[in-house]
Amino acid sequence: MTDVTRMTAAQVAGLISKGDASAVEVATAHLDRIAAVDERVHAFLHVDREGALAAARAVDEQRARGEELGPLAGVPVAVKDVIATRGIPTTAASKILEGWKPPYDATIVQRLRAAGTVMLGKTNMDEFAMGSSTEYSAYGPTNNPWDLGRIPGGSGGGSAASLAAYEAPLAIGTDTGGSIRQPGAVTGTVGAKPTYGGTSRYGLIAFSSSLDTPGPCARTVEDAALLHAVIAGHDPRDSTSIPQPVPDVVAAARRGAGGDLTGVKLGLVKEFAGEGAEPGVLAAFHESVEALVKLGAEVVEISCPHFEYALPAYYLIAPSEASSNLARFDGVRYGLRVGDDGNRSLEEVMSLTREAGFGPEVKRRIILGTYALSSGYYDAYYGQAQKVRTLITRDFTSAFERVDVLISPTTPFVAFPFGSRTSDPYQMYLADLYTIPTNLYGGPAISVPCGLSEGLPVGFQVMAPTMADDRMYRVAAALESAVGTLTPPSLEARA
Amino acid sequence: MTTTALPSYEDAIARYEPVIGLETHVELGTNTKMFCACPTEFGAEPNTQVCPVCLGLPGALPVANRAAIEATIRIGLALNCDIAPWCRMARKNYFYPDMPKNFQTSQYDEPLCVDGYVDVLVDGETVRIEIERVHLEEDTGKTLHVGGATGRIHGATESLVDYNRAGIPLVEIVTKPVPGIGARAPEVAKAYVTELRDIIRSLDVSDVRMEQGSMRCDVNTSLNLPGEEWGTRTETKNVNSLRSVERAVRSEIIRQASLLNEGTRIFQETRHFQETTGDTRPGRSKETATDYRYFPEPDLVPIAPDTAWVAELKAGLPEMPSVKRARLAEEWGISTVDMQSVANAGAIELIEQTIAAGATPAGARKWWMGELARRANETGVELAAVGATPAQVAQLQGLVDEGKLNDKLARQVLEAVVAGEGDPAAVIEARGLGVVSDTGALTAAVDEAIAANPDIAAKIRDGKVAAAGALVGAVMKTTRGQADAKTVRELILERLS
Numbered sequence: 005m006t007d008v009t010r011m012t013a014a015q016v017a018g019l020i021s022k023g024d025a026s027a028v029e030v031a032t033a034h035l036d037r038i039a040a041v042d043e044r045v046h047a048f049l050h051v052d053r054e055g056a057l058a059a060a061r062a063v064d065e066q067r068a069r070g071e072e073l074g075p076l077a078g079v080p081v082a083v084k085d086v087i088a089t090r091g092i093p094t095t096a097a098s099k100i101l102e103g104w105k106p107p108y109d110a111t112i113v114q115r116l117r118a119a120g121t122v123m124l125g126k127t128n129m130d131e132f133a134m135g136s137s138t139e140y141s142a143y144g145p146t147n148n149p150w151d152l153g154r155i156p157g158g159s160g161g162g163s164a165a166s167l168a169a170y171e172a173p174l175a176i177g178t179d180t181g182g183s184i185r186q187p188g189a190v191t192g193t194v195g196a197k198p199t200y201g202g203t204s205r206y207g208l209i210a211f212s213s214s215l216d217t218p219g220p221c222a223r224t225v226e227d228a229a230l231l232h233a234v235i236a237g238h239d240p241r242d243s244t245s246i247p248q249p250v251p252d253v254v255a256a257a258r259r260g261a262g263g264d265l266t267g268v269k270l271g272l273v274k275e276f277a278g279e280g281a282e283p284g285v286l287a288a289f290h291e292s293v294e295a296l297v298k299l300g301a302e303v304v305e306i307s308c309p310h311f312e313y314a315l316p317a318y319y320l321i322a323p324s325e326a327s328s329n330l331a332r333f334d335g336v337r338y339g340l341r342v343g344d345d346g347n348r349s350l351e352e353v354m355s356l357t358r359e360a361g362f363g364p365e366v367k368r369r370i371i372l373g374t375y376a377l378s379s380g381y382y383d384a385y386y387g388q389a390q391k392v393r394t395l396i397t398r399d400f401t402s403a404f405e406r407v408d409v410l411i412s413p414t415t416p417f418v419a420f421p422f423g424s425r426t427s428d429p430y431q432m433y434l435a436d437l438y439t440i441p442t443n444l445y446g447g448p449a450i451s452v453p454c455g456l457s458e459g460l461p462v463g464f465q466v467m468a469p470t471m472a473d474d475r476m477y478r479v480a481a482a483l484e485s486a487v488g489t490l491t492p493p494s495l496e497a498r499a
Numbered sequence: 500m501t502t503t504a505l506p507s508y509e510d511a512i513a514r515y516e517p518v519i520g521l522e523t524h525v526e527l528g529t530n531t532k533m534f535c536a537c538p539t540e541f542g543a544e545p546n547t548q549v550c551p552v553c554l555g556l557p558g559a560l561p562v563a564n565r566a567a568i569e570a571t572i573r574i575g576l577a578l579n580c581d582i583a584p585w586c587r588m589a590r591k592n593y594f595y596p597d598m599p600k601n602f603q604t605s606q607y608d609e610p611l612c613v614d615g616y617v618d619v620l621v622d623g624e625t626v627r628i629e630i631e632r633v634h635l636e637e638d639t640g641k642t643l644h645v646g647g648a649t650g651r652i653h654g655a656t657e658s659l660v661d662y663n664r665a666g667i668p669l670v671e672i673v674t675k676p677v678p679g680i681g682a683r684a685p686e687v688a689k690a691y692v693t694e695l696r697d698i699i700r701s702l703d704v705s706d707v708r709m710e711q712g713s714m715r716c717d718v719n720t721s722l723n724l725p726g727e728e729w730g731t732r733t734e735t736k737n738v739n740s741l742r743s744v745e746r747a748v749r750s751e752i753i754r755q756a757s758l759l760n761e762g763t764r765i766f767q768e769t770r771h772f773q774e775t776t777g778d779t780r781p782g783r784s785k786e787t788a789t790d791y792r793y794f795p796e797p798d799l800v801p802i803a804p805d806t807a808w809v810a811e812l813k814a815g816l817p818e819m820p821s822v823k824r825a826r827l828a829e830e831w832g833i834s835t836v837d838m839q840s841v842a843n844a845g846a847i848e849l850i851e852q853t854i855a856a857g858a859t860p861a862g863a864r865k866w867w868m869g870e871l872a873r874r875a876n877e878t879g880v881e882l883a884a885v886g887a888t889p890a891q892v893a894q895l896q897g898l899v900d901e902g903k904l905n906d907k908l909a910r911q912v913l914e915a916v917v918a919g920e921g922d923p924a925a926v927i928e929a930r931g932l933g934v935v936s937d938t939g940a941l942t943a944a945v946d947e948a949i950a951a952n953p954d955i956a957a958k959i960r961d962g963k964v965a966a967a968g969a970l971v972g973a974v975m976k977t978t979r980g981q982a983d984a985k986t987v988r989e990l991i992l993e994r995l996s
């Protein structure tokens with residue numbers, strides 16, 4: 005039998021449903037792979053071997069009883085550590101939540117369980133999802149399977165790396181400014197940010213409530229769509245969840261894989277296709293555009309004049325919300341508590357706890373956000389940023405009057421070496437330059453591999469109108485059919 | 500600190516003009532909390548009515564309780580407010596351990612209801628209190644400081660937090676400043692809070708019990724010299740009864756007048772009312788420096804009540820207490836002032852129910868505003884909790900009307916009813932207290948009285964009928980007051996004619 009860890013989720017689900025492999029065999033193969041390579045990759049913060057095997061056994065028993073299995077029954081999935089998993093450590097890669105075991109499951113985790121997927125464990129990330137490299141994880145960085153000396157992107161570097169390292173066929177990420185798409189791009193995997201409100205945030209430890217969006221990560225567009233279909237849909241426990249049916253993303257991905265884009269209009273974002281990106285990234289991107297044209301797509305250049313203000317607006321809105329969302333971590337109710345010696349005041353204990361529990365990037369953003377919301381500064385910063393957000397939304401809506409989707413590179417540069425951008429926060433923030441506008445607008449976007457630059461993966465981004473997630477899957481799948489998936493060099497060879 | 504004698508209230512008010520303002524918090528009586536499905540019952544074991552949402556656990560999200568929004572809109576409508584067609588909740592950020600998220604979900608510059616008013620009656624005169632805003636927010640938990648002498652955080656060895664109350668929907672009702680009420684400021688404040696309580700009670704959205712904290716009041720007070728700008732205001736918290744509202748305003752007027760008399764500036768500060776001494780003490784001065792960093796709550800969609808719904812809620816409002824009082828005063832044939840005392844005694848519903856149970860308005864009012872009000876006052880309980888029910892009072896008055904009880908006996912029976920001995924009829928039965936008007940049974944007592952008082956009997960025989968009163972008294976005495984005086988008198992005159 006071929007190695008199941010190399011298969012797509014769709015193939016694995018097929019094996020299990022036909023009885024050609026048991027869910028336990030599949031889970032075991034992936035757990036063994038993790039045991040073999042994760043010391044070098046460090047995609048996981050916590051591996052739940054027993055939980056995974058129990059879930060796999062349940063699927064096998066279900067099958068033995070002749071019960072109908074879900075589309076992803078028995079397929080292993082890795083979950084970003086920012087999502088609450090009942091009884092399983094959930095730290096958001098922060099010291100302040102070390103050892104915390106949530107008493108409840110996030111809605112998307114409930115849906116993953118209900119679909120029969122097998123959760124392998126929790127993946128590494130930048131602390132509280134703040135970063136683009138996983139270098140801000142309090143538990144050490146994740147290494148990019150393409151080059152262990154380089155970053156796997158962030159914040160969801162662990163989820164993306166687990167796919168590229170064949171430790172899991174599927175993973176859950178969260179995207180606030182690009183945290184699913186940029187890691188997807190730099191690890192040669194697929195990452196989709198659904199429409200804001202299309203996937204439930206209940207149980208996702210909030211970074212920036214108005215931007216955070218959980219979504220699927222996979223090695224193929226179809227697999228991402230299959231996972232998307234399982235986790236998406238209205239959740240009454242999330243007030244911002246959209247009470248509408250989810251577009252049929254799986255059908256759209258399969259249609260796109262047929263390779264025909266006749267009649268599809270692509271808007272090439274002028275501001276993101278020129279200088280600012282590495283030449284190799286631009287070359288791969290433009291070659292892919294040509295490939296799409298060959299599939300019948302029409303390409304027009306679209307100017308989105310306000311996109312250049314997206315980054316500064318984002319760095320006011322996200323930290324402002326974060327400064328409030330992260331206030332609850334004070335050592336009173338759960339997590340780390342420092343300095344409670346019976347002599348110190350409550351305020352001192354709270355201060356010491358937060359001082360010791362938060363890392364440098366989290367502190368930087370809390371301070372930024374606290375400042376931006378302060379009386380006297382609110383209008384100039386938070387208020388102004390909200391106006392920019394409205395203008396960016398207008399750029400998107402007027403663009404979608406002319407084209408079906410917008411396209412751009414996912415990120416300006418390929419995976420960079422560790423430490424090369426940590427000394428200057430702005431250089432790190434640039435990694436999300438092309439992904440942030442979508443978050444401010446609230447629409448869906450996907451990153452799909454489109455080639456290599458200097459031997460490292462380049463991502464191609466497709467952005468669609470809100471609740472038209474199916475469109476981006478169709479275009480991404482078509483591109484995938486034209487350029488193929490990427491296979492990283494063998495980790496064994498570098499052992 | 501020098502201790503100079505405080506001016507009298509009369510002196511203070513003769514020199515300065517007060518401006519007051521009130522912020523009232525009302526806990527809504529919804530079955531579930533504001534943002535989760537936890538129950539809201541008062542008095543449960545600590546931390547048993549909690550869930551990930553109201554504990555603010557990482558990842559949990561709020562979903563607004565429609566019943567709470569509806570109750571707030573109804574309060575706004577009852578207070579003659581405009582209802583915002585679109586508004587948002589806001590986060591009020593500050594660190595405090597009884598707040599699980601270290602922010603309170605509240606409303607800031609987009610309240611649900613604005614620009615209303617309430618008319619209150621003080622000394623027979625109507626005073627209009629303008630309402631600035633009515634908004635919705637969540638309550639905090641409760642902190643208990645253990646091990647210190649004062650029960651306050653300083654000196655405590657441990658602090659325990661109960662989150663049962665965290666997330667209970669709370670409505671805040673803020674008045675505009677109320678100037679021009681002079682010496683009546685304390686009474687106006689009390690009358691306003693009373694009226695507000697009655698209005699909210701009539702809406703059946705809260706039990707509005709100040710002693711349980713389901714209605715809490717902060718009182719703002721400032722003084723200025725006539726013709727000058729309004730002074731700096733202080734905010735008095737911890738005002739937990741209607742009487743305290745009045746006392747807090749009065750004592751703050753006296754305190755501020757004393758400082759102003761000495762030429763000392765008033766600082767904007769939060770003060771705490773002391774129930775035992777009746778004065779106010781300074782709170783934590785740093786509270787005034789807090790920057791709450793309000794911003795729109797991103798976890799909740801905006802509240803956009805549609806006009807048809809608001810119109811429906813408006814049409815469904817019950818009769819307002821002031822309208823009801825006017826109607827009942829008319830029906831009962833009493834003056835506005837008398838009606839006000841009935842209202843102040845909390846007797847309106849009790850009298851209504853007594854009348855519904857068959858008593859006349861005068862009869863019902865007599866007992867509730869007389870004997871029972873006196874007892875409630877003496878024992879310090881609310882009239883409704885005095886121990887007699889409207890049905891029992893109606894029965895008692897019915898027995899009096901039928902001549903089965905005289906006034907004196909009726910009081911005795913009521914005493915027994917209040918003591919828990921049962922309905923009036925049962926008490927009469929058990930104690931043998933009924934009026935004896937059976938002539939056969941009374942004749943012996945009459946004969947006995949005539950025999951014992953030959954001089955008086957002689958006077959009556961001589962036609963001095965007025966002397967019969969003395970014999971009636973003697974008969975009443977021997978029958979322990981149970982005789983029907985009218986029958987006794989008739990019997991005496993019959994015997995001695």
Ligand SMILES: [Zn+2]
Pocket residue numbers: 532535536537548549550551552553554666
């Ligand atoms: Zn709750």
